[in-house]
Amino acid sequence: MTAMIMHSASLSTPTLNRHGVWKNSLAAGLAVALHAGVALLLVLGWNVEKLTVETPRVLRTQLVMLPPAPVPEAPAPAPVIPVAAPLVESTPPPIDAPRPVPAKPVVDPRIQAQKLEQAALARKRVEEQKREQQAQQQRERQANERRRQDAEQQVAEQQRQARQAQELAQQRLAEQARQATADSRSYQPLSKQAPDYPQRALDKGLEGDCTVEYSVMPDGRIDNPKVIEGCHPLFIRPSLAAAQTFRYQPRIIDGRAVTVPAVRNTFHYRIK
Incomplete structure (x- = not known):
């Protein structure tokens, strides 16, 4: 079967008119010229500077205390004839100035903890010193007791030896007396x-x-x-x-x- 392709006027590419071609050519030319100018500027060392941002202006206000307006002086009173009554001057009571409230000191927790630790160490050292003193006193009492017992034992030993020596001397004297008596009886x-x-x-x-x-x-x-x-x-x-x-x-x-x-x-x- 042979297919036949028919050219229709509606299916063909519409032909551009001269006006449209001119517009496209002009736009392309402007783009090429713009790119060429940018490239030329870059070659010549043109740098793109950042736009400076304008600092916003700040409005400052200041409170100014104006002095009070002068009070108009009262007209001078008419002279008064003084009388014999004494004049008593009254002074207004003094107004106590408000005392400044002392600010509470701010305590650093680390410093507070360090102080507590130092206090605990100091208390521990004091307790150790007390225990050491008590132990030293106990040792001294024990040493004194031992010395006293030794002295008592030494005195008791000396007394015992003295009694033994005295008994031996008495025995000797008795033996000598007995021997002398026996001898005297003998010859x-x-x-x-x-x-x-x-x-x-x-x-x-x-x-x-x-x-x-x-x-x-x-x-x-x-x-x-x-x-x-x-x-x-x-x-x-x-x-x-x-x-x-x-x-x-x-x-x-x-x-x-x-x-x-x-x-x-x-x-x-x-x-x-």
Whole structure:
């Protein structure tokens, strides 16, 4: 089948008239000229400046207090004849000026917290010092108590030792007395002759003591007399001679006479 395309006058592109073409050409030319001018200005260093915004004007007002209007003076009164009555001047009561109200100080919470913390630390330090003082006083009391107890114990120990020493001394004395009693019962001196005072000692005015030690034999005589140290040489010979003359009652043990050793006798040489 063959299709045939028919050209219709209504479907063809309308032809432009001269007036429309002229308008389009003019608009295109103006646009090209405008772009060319802008490009030229940019090449020449033209900068686009910002538009300055005009600062709005501010209207300021000020309150001005005008002085009060002058009061017209009253006309002078007619002179008054003074009378004898006294004049009393009355002064108006003073008007108290209003006192300024002090402004409340603004307290910084951090400063307040810091002050509270410092106060708590100070209170804690004071309590620690009190506890330390109490502990120190307790230690001192304990030390004083220990010293007192030690002193009491020392005194008690000294008293106990003194009592023991006294008891021992008493026992010793009792033993010596008993021994002396027993000895005196065992051997009694029957005769003793005083020594002669040396003439040389008399001439020199010498005095002294001389102790002689000897043994009492079963027959009552003495044996092996000797002088103990401390005797003056002038008193040795008369002391030994006098001791040789001593006679004793012999000691009897179990019915037998025995020897008594280490018997001492002291001679006292005095000038009267």
